[in-house]
Amino acid sequence: MVQINKNYLKLKAGYLFPEIARRVKNFSDNNPDANLIRLGIGDVTEPLPSACREAMKQAIDEMGTQEGFHGYGPEQGYQWLRQVIAKNDYESRGCEVYPEEIFISDGSKCDSSNILDILGLHNKIAVTDPVYPVYVDSNVMTGRTGQAENQGRYEGLIYIPITAENDFKAEIPQKPVDLIYLCFPNNPTGAVATKEELNKWVQYAKENKALILFDAAYEAFIQDDLIPHSIYEIPGARDCAIEFRSFSKNAGFTGTRCAFTVIPKSLRGFSDANEIDIWSLWSRRQSTKFNGVSYIVQRGAEAVYSNEGKKQISNLVDFYMLNAEIIRSSLSDAGFEVFGAVNAPYAWIKTPDNMDSWEFFDFLLNKANVVGTPGSGFGSSGEGYFRLSAFNSRQNVQLAMERIAKI
Numbered sequence: 001m002v003q004i005n006k007n008y009l010k011l012k013a014g015y016l017f018p019e020i021a022r023r024v025k026n027f028s029d030n031n032p033d034a035n036l037i038r039l040g041i042g043d044v045t046e047p048l049p050s051a052c053r054e055a056m057k058q059a060i061d062e063m064g065t066q067e068g069f070h071g072y073g074p075e076q077g078y079q080w081l082r083q084v085i086a087k088n089d090y091e092s093r094g095c096e097v098y099p100e101e102i103f104i105s106d107g108s109k110c111d112s113s114n115i116l117d118i119l120g121l122h123n124k125i126a127v128t129d130p131v132y133p134v135y136v137d138s139n140v141m142t143g144r145t146g147q148a149e150n151q152g153r154y155e156g157l158i159y160i161p162i163t164a165e166n167d168f169k170a171e172i173p174q175k176p177v178d179l180i181y182l183c184f185p186n187n188p189t190g191a192v193a194t195k196e197e198l199n200k201w202v203q204y205a206k207e208n209k210a211l212i213l214f215d216a217a218y219e220a221f222i223q224d225d226l227i228p229h230s231i232y233e234i235p236g237a238r239d240c241a242i243e244f245r246s247f248s249k250n251a252g253f254t255g256t257r258c259a260f261t262v263i264p265k266s267l268r269g270f271s272d273a274n275e276i277d278i279w280s281l282w283s284r285r286q287s288t289k290f291n292g293v294s295y296i297v298q299r300g301a302e303a304v305y306s307n308e309g310k311k312q313i314s315n316l317v318d319f320y321m322l323n324a325e326i327i328r329s330s331l332s333d334a335g336f337e338v339f340g341a342v343n344a345p346y347a348w349i350k351t352p353d354n355m356d357s358w359e360f361f362d363f364l365l366n367k368a369n370v371v372g373t374p375g376s377g378f379g380s381s382g383e384g385y386f387r388l389s390a391f392n393s394r395q396n397v398q399l400a401m402e403r404i405a406k407i
């Protein structure tokens with residue numbers, strides 16, 4: 001009798017996006033003529049930059065020649081891509097990150113889950129609340145939590161609330177932790193972390209021999225020069241942090257697939273009290289379980305760092321950030337309390353009149369035909385909030401804001 005991984009049965013059934021889809025379908029069936037505007041799911045909408053497309057076309061042609069054919073590539077990624085990343089994303093910001101420390105992958109979602117492969121089962125794990133659900137669910141699936149409690153929190157995880165009351169700052173918990181997930185600019189709240197705040201975490205992690213998993217998927221959207229783009233801008237982070245980056249949001253690679261993870265060679269974990277080099281474990285893991293990203297896609301990612309590519313990516317970011325500004329200012333003018341949307345493509349809205357997140361979802365769907373994401377779906381501290389994404393056309397964003405202003 002084949003047994004399944006029982007941990008999967010602990011996962012909460014009514015997952016966020018299926019429930020949204022169910023309510024939207026129900027509404028559409030009853031209102032077939034309604035023109036719905038979707039500002040819910042965090043997927044990009046603008047086309048792939050031409051620099052990336054051209055590079056990939058050229059790579060396809062190379063693959064059709066005897067000399068230019070590429071079979072299995074290095075599992076950690078091609079050296080030329082790792083080099084341009086090290087130079088442009090790290091050296092240029094004064095961070096010490098070497099090409100060999102950059103592991104090219106097919107996604108930060110995958111890497112931020114797969115990293116658990118090389119970490120012990122009994123670490124004390126902290127996540128923010130609200131949180132990107134992948135961090136929590138991947139811990140549930142691998143048996144690192146107990147059951148879900150009434151509020152949807154899992155036993156065994158340590159939740160760090162980030163709400164308007166604490167200015168969306170992730171404070172160091174009272175209980176000691178070994179593994180900490182931080183995502184800044186934050187999905188879903190759009191909050192950012194200053195150097196001082198990240199410095200506290202790095203000092204904490206160093207003192208407690210803990211590990212920070214830093215998700216910087218939205219770093220390209222930072223507008224404020226004082227906000228760090230990388231955890232490695234903080235002294236000492238090489239000894240206690242892994243960073244996840246992705247081409248999904250800055251370069252529109254959500255359907256093309258390329259990302260990378262930085263594991264400094266100086267990073268140490270422990271086997272009982274013995275120091276173990278984490279880089280070697282991840283390298284071993286990737287060589288065994290991962291085939292690398294296709295040559296064609298890595299050439300596309302390399303083009304992000306060409307002069308043309310940089311301009312095009314910067315225009316994409318500007319486009320989405322103007323959407324974010326339109327959302328932020330329109331909703332503020334309409335009397336809503338709006339957070340985020342300044343250094344991140346998400347607006348995090350306090351629901352009006354003490355509505356809960358799902359009530360506000362239904363209200364917006366019915367009155368404005370606008371779909372957003374209920375904050376409670378990201379954790380119990382997200383209750384009473386609502387996320388709107390800037391990933392849409394200008395016309396849709398403007399129309400959605402006009403409709404919301406009228407209700």
Ligand SMILES: *Cc1c(COP(=O)(O)O)cnc(C)c1O
Nearest residue numbers: 107108109132187217246248259
């Ligand atoms: C979109 C997103 C990513 C990127 O994931 P990919 O798997 O690289 O597409 C990572 N982290 C967060 C918080 C995200 O919202």
